[in-house]
Amino acid sequence: MAAPPTPTLVLLPEWGAGHLMSMLESCKRLLLRGGxxxxxxxxxxxxxxxxxTSQVEEHVRREAASGLDIRFHRLPAVDPPADAAGVEDFIARYIQLHAPHVRDAVAGMPCPVAALVLDLFAAPMVDVARGLGVPSYVFMSSTGAMLALMLHLPVLHRVVTVxxxxxxxxxxxxxxxxxxxxxxxxxxxxxxxxxxxxxxRLGGSFMDAxxxxANTADGLEPGPLAAVADGxxxxxxxxxxxxxxGPVLSLGSSASKKDSSSEPPHxxxxxxxxxxxxSVVFLCFGSMGWFEPAQVVEITAALERCGHRFLWVLRGPPSSKSGAGAPDGSEHPTDASLEELLPEGFLRRTEGKGLVWPTWAPQKEILAHxxxxxxxxxxxxxxxxxxxxxxxxxxPWPLYAEQHLNAFELVADMGVAVPLKVDRKRDNFVEATELERAVRCLMGEEGRKAREKAAEMRDVCRKAxxxxxxxxxxxxxxxxxxHDGAVPPTI
Structure with a gap:
């Protein structure tokens, strides 16, 4: 008697690496845990x-070569909305235009569908899953705090009249x-x-899933997760x-590079x-983080005055080729020209104590050092x-998306960070004196409690x-x- 076909998890991630890879890595754990x-x-x-598109295809090629039971179904192209009023508006509407193609893809699966797993921006497609008779799960690539806020936002909308x-x-x-x-x-x-x-709308769709x-852990965010669980x-x-x-992290590639005797260290x-x-303060601002020249000058002044050793990943502004003005907000920075961006003499004066790196850097490997x-x-x-x-x-120096709430939680709730005052009205500008104060605090005696809490959270993450x-x-x-909910989709 033939074995029943293996149920499949159908994933619909947003294309950004922070969304796509965290969803995929989370679901890969189900493949790797056995049972x-x-x-x-x-x-x-x-x-x-x-x-x-190039970055997504790179991820697809790597995962296709992993040897795991992962298949790829390319959805038909759609025309992006031309009148989007903002980044989130564009992303949510662009994804929603794929709803008929998602329905056809799920309906045409040759095996039982365990669930349709949706990016948070694709949450309204819980209706597609319901129409096909399959379970739907929203993948929260952000914090439990953000989840609690999104679910509670309709309440705040009613009670806060301004x-x-x-x-x-x-x-x-x-x-x-x-x-x-x-x-x-x-x-x-x-x-x-x-x-x-x-x-x-997205928060309401979460409730219908x-x-x-969630890419978090009970011990990391007990307050927000309990608030959601208890209603x-x-x-x-x-x-x-x-x-x-969580935490769902793809740490293998960095570890393998570090342990490889055939490759010199980065x-x-x-x-x-x-x-x-x-002894080193590490400054790095993500795949889309870059600063205008005036802000670079403030950072250099702060680093020079505070006197601490530093490793600073400094990126240049996006070019038209790299996606400046991209409708989804993915303005990827370019490699920095240090001669153009840094004040004259800065590299000479900080030689031996600091390193400014003008291109991609292995963040996970650096944080492990x-x-x-x-x-x-x-x-x-x-x-x-x-x-x-x-x-x-x-x-934390928040720049966009939910990062201001993340910064608040890290300082006020988790206690693993020192505050850094940013001016949101000036595009999150930070004065040199404020950054100098924060770095001194972070690396000095004032930051002792944050260091102790961070060490506690390290243990929480690993035990989880x-x-x-x-x-x-x-x-x-x-x-x-x-497994209990896997069913053949019905049309």
Whole structure:
């Protein structure tokens, strides 16, 4: 008698690496843990820019060569919306245009479908899954705090009658300390914007899903996760079960490079090898982080005055070829011209104590290095998780998306970071004196509590994903729910 076909998880990620790879890595854990078997079918949308398309295809090639049971289904192209009013509005509408193609792809699967796993921006497609009779799960690539806020946003929308930026006082998000309005994520500050309207809709769609998979851990964010689980986020309506399976990090590539005797260490790592333990502050701002020349001058002044050793990944502004003005906001920086960006004599004066790196750098490997003692970061959740995995305290410098809320949580709730005051009205500008103060605090005695909390969170992260840990148990519960719910889609 032939064995029944293996159920497949159908994934629909947004094309950005922080969304695509965290969703895929989370679901790969279901393949790698043994026990009940699944395959993965990744629905590939054509991104709206050439550079993003190239990056997605690179991920596809790498995963296709992994030997795991991962298949790729390319969806037909759609014309992007021409009248989007903002980044989030564009992304959500562009993804929604794929709904008929997603329906056809899921309906045509030759095996049972365990679930349709949706990026947070694709959450309205829970209706597609419901129409086909298959379970739907929203993948939350951001924080539990952001999840609690998105679910609670309709309540805040009703009770706060003025714009959040006009509010005199703090906002109450279940599971979090009172949140100052200036710490809200960029898309929800302006209640009149289409971006805000989409976030209201997305949070409602979360509530209609079969479950929510979150790249966090119970011990990292106990407050927000408990608030969702016990119904405080959406009073009067039980939320779907949340499966905190994180931290989900792809650390293997960095480790293999580091352990390989055939490859010399990256130049940044080689430079760190010559520095004392915990003596270097690392500054890096993500795949889309870059600064105008005036801000670069402030950073150089702060680093020179504070006197601490530093490794600074400095990127140049996007070019038209790299996606400047891309409709989805993916303005990827270019390699920096240090001669043009840095003040005259800065490299000479800081020689031996600092390294300015003008292109991509192996962030995970750098954060793992014993010479690194602090991290000035844009506060993207993947970067935060990498920092916590290695017990590195932070000074968050939020630039876009939900990063202002992340910064608030890291400082006010987790206690793993020191505050850095950014001027949101000046495009998140930071004065030299403020950055100097934050770096001194981060690397000095004032940052001791943040260092201790970061070390505690390192242990929390690692224990969560061990056999029997909280995230391992959540993954087991998710595996059982997916296996029990797998059904042939019905048309």
């Amino acid at each position: 009940r078997a699944f395959s993965i079918t990744l629905l590939v949308m054509r991104p709206p820019t050439a550079q993003a 714009g959040f930026d006009e509010l005199d006082g703090e906002l109450h998000v279940p599971g979090l300390p009172p949140v100052p309005p200036e710490c809200l994520p960029c898309p929800v500050v302006d209640k009149k914007s289409p971006n805000y309207t989409w976030f209201l 079969t479950g929510i998979i 405080r986020a959406v009073p009067g309506r039980p939320a779907p079960p949340v499966y905190p399976v 130049q940044c790592v080689a430079w760190l090898d010559a520095q004392p333990p915990a 014993p010479a690194v003692g602090g991290f000035v970061t844009h506060g993207g959740w993947n970067s935060v998780l990498e920092s916590l995995w290695h017990g590195i305290p932070m000074a 994903v061990e056999n029997g840990g909280s995230s391992d148990a959540a993954l087991q519960r998710l595996s059982e729910a997916l």
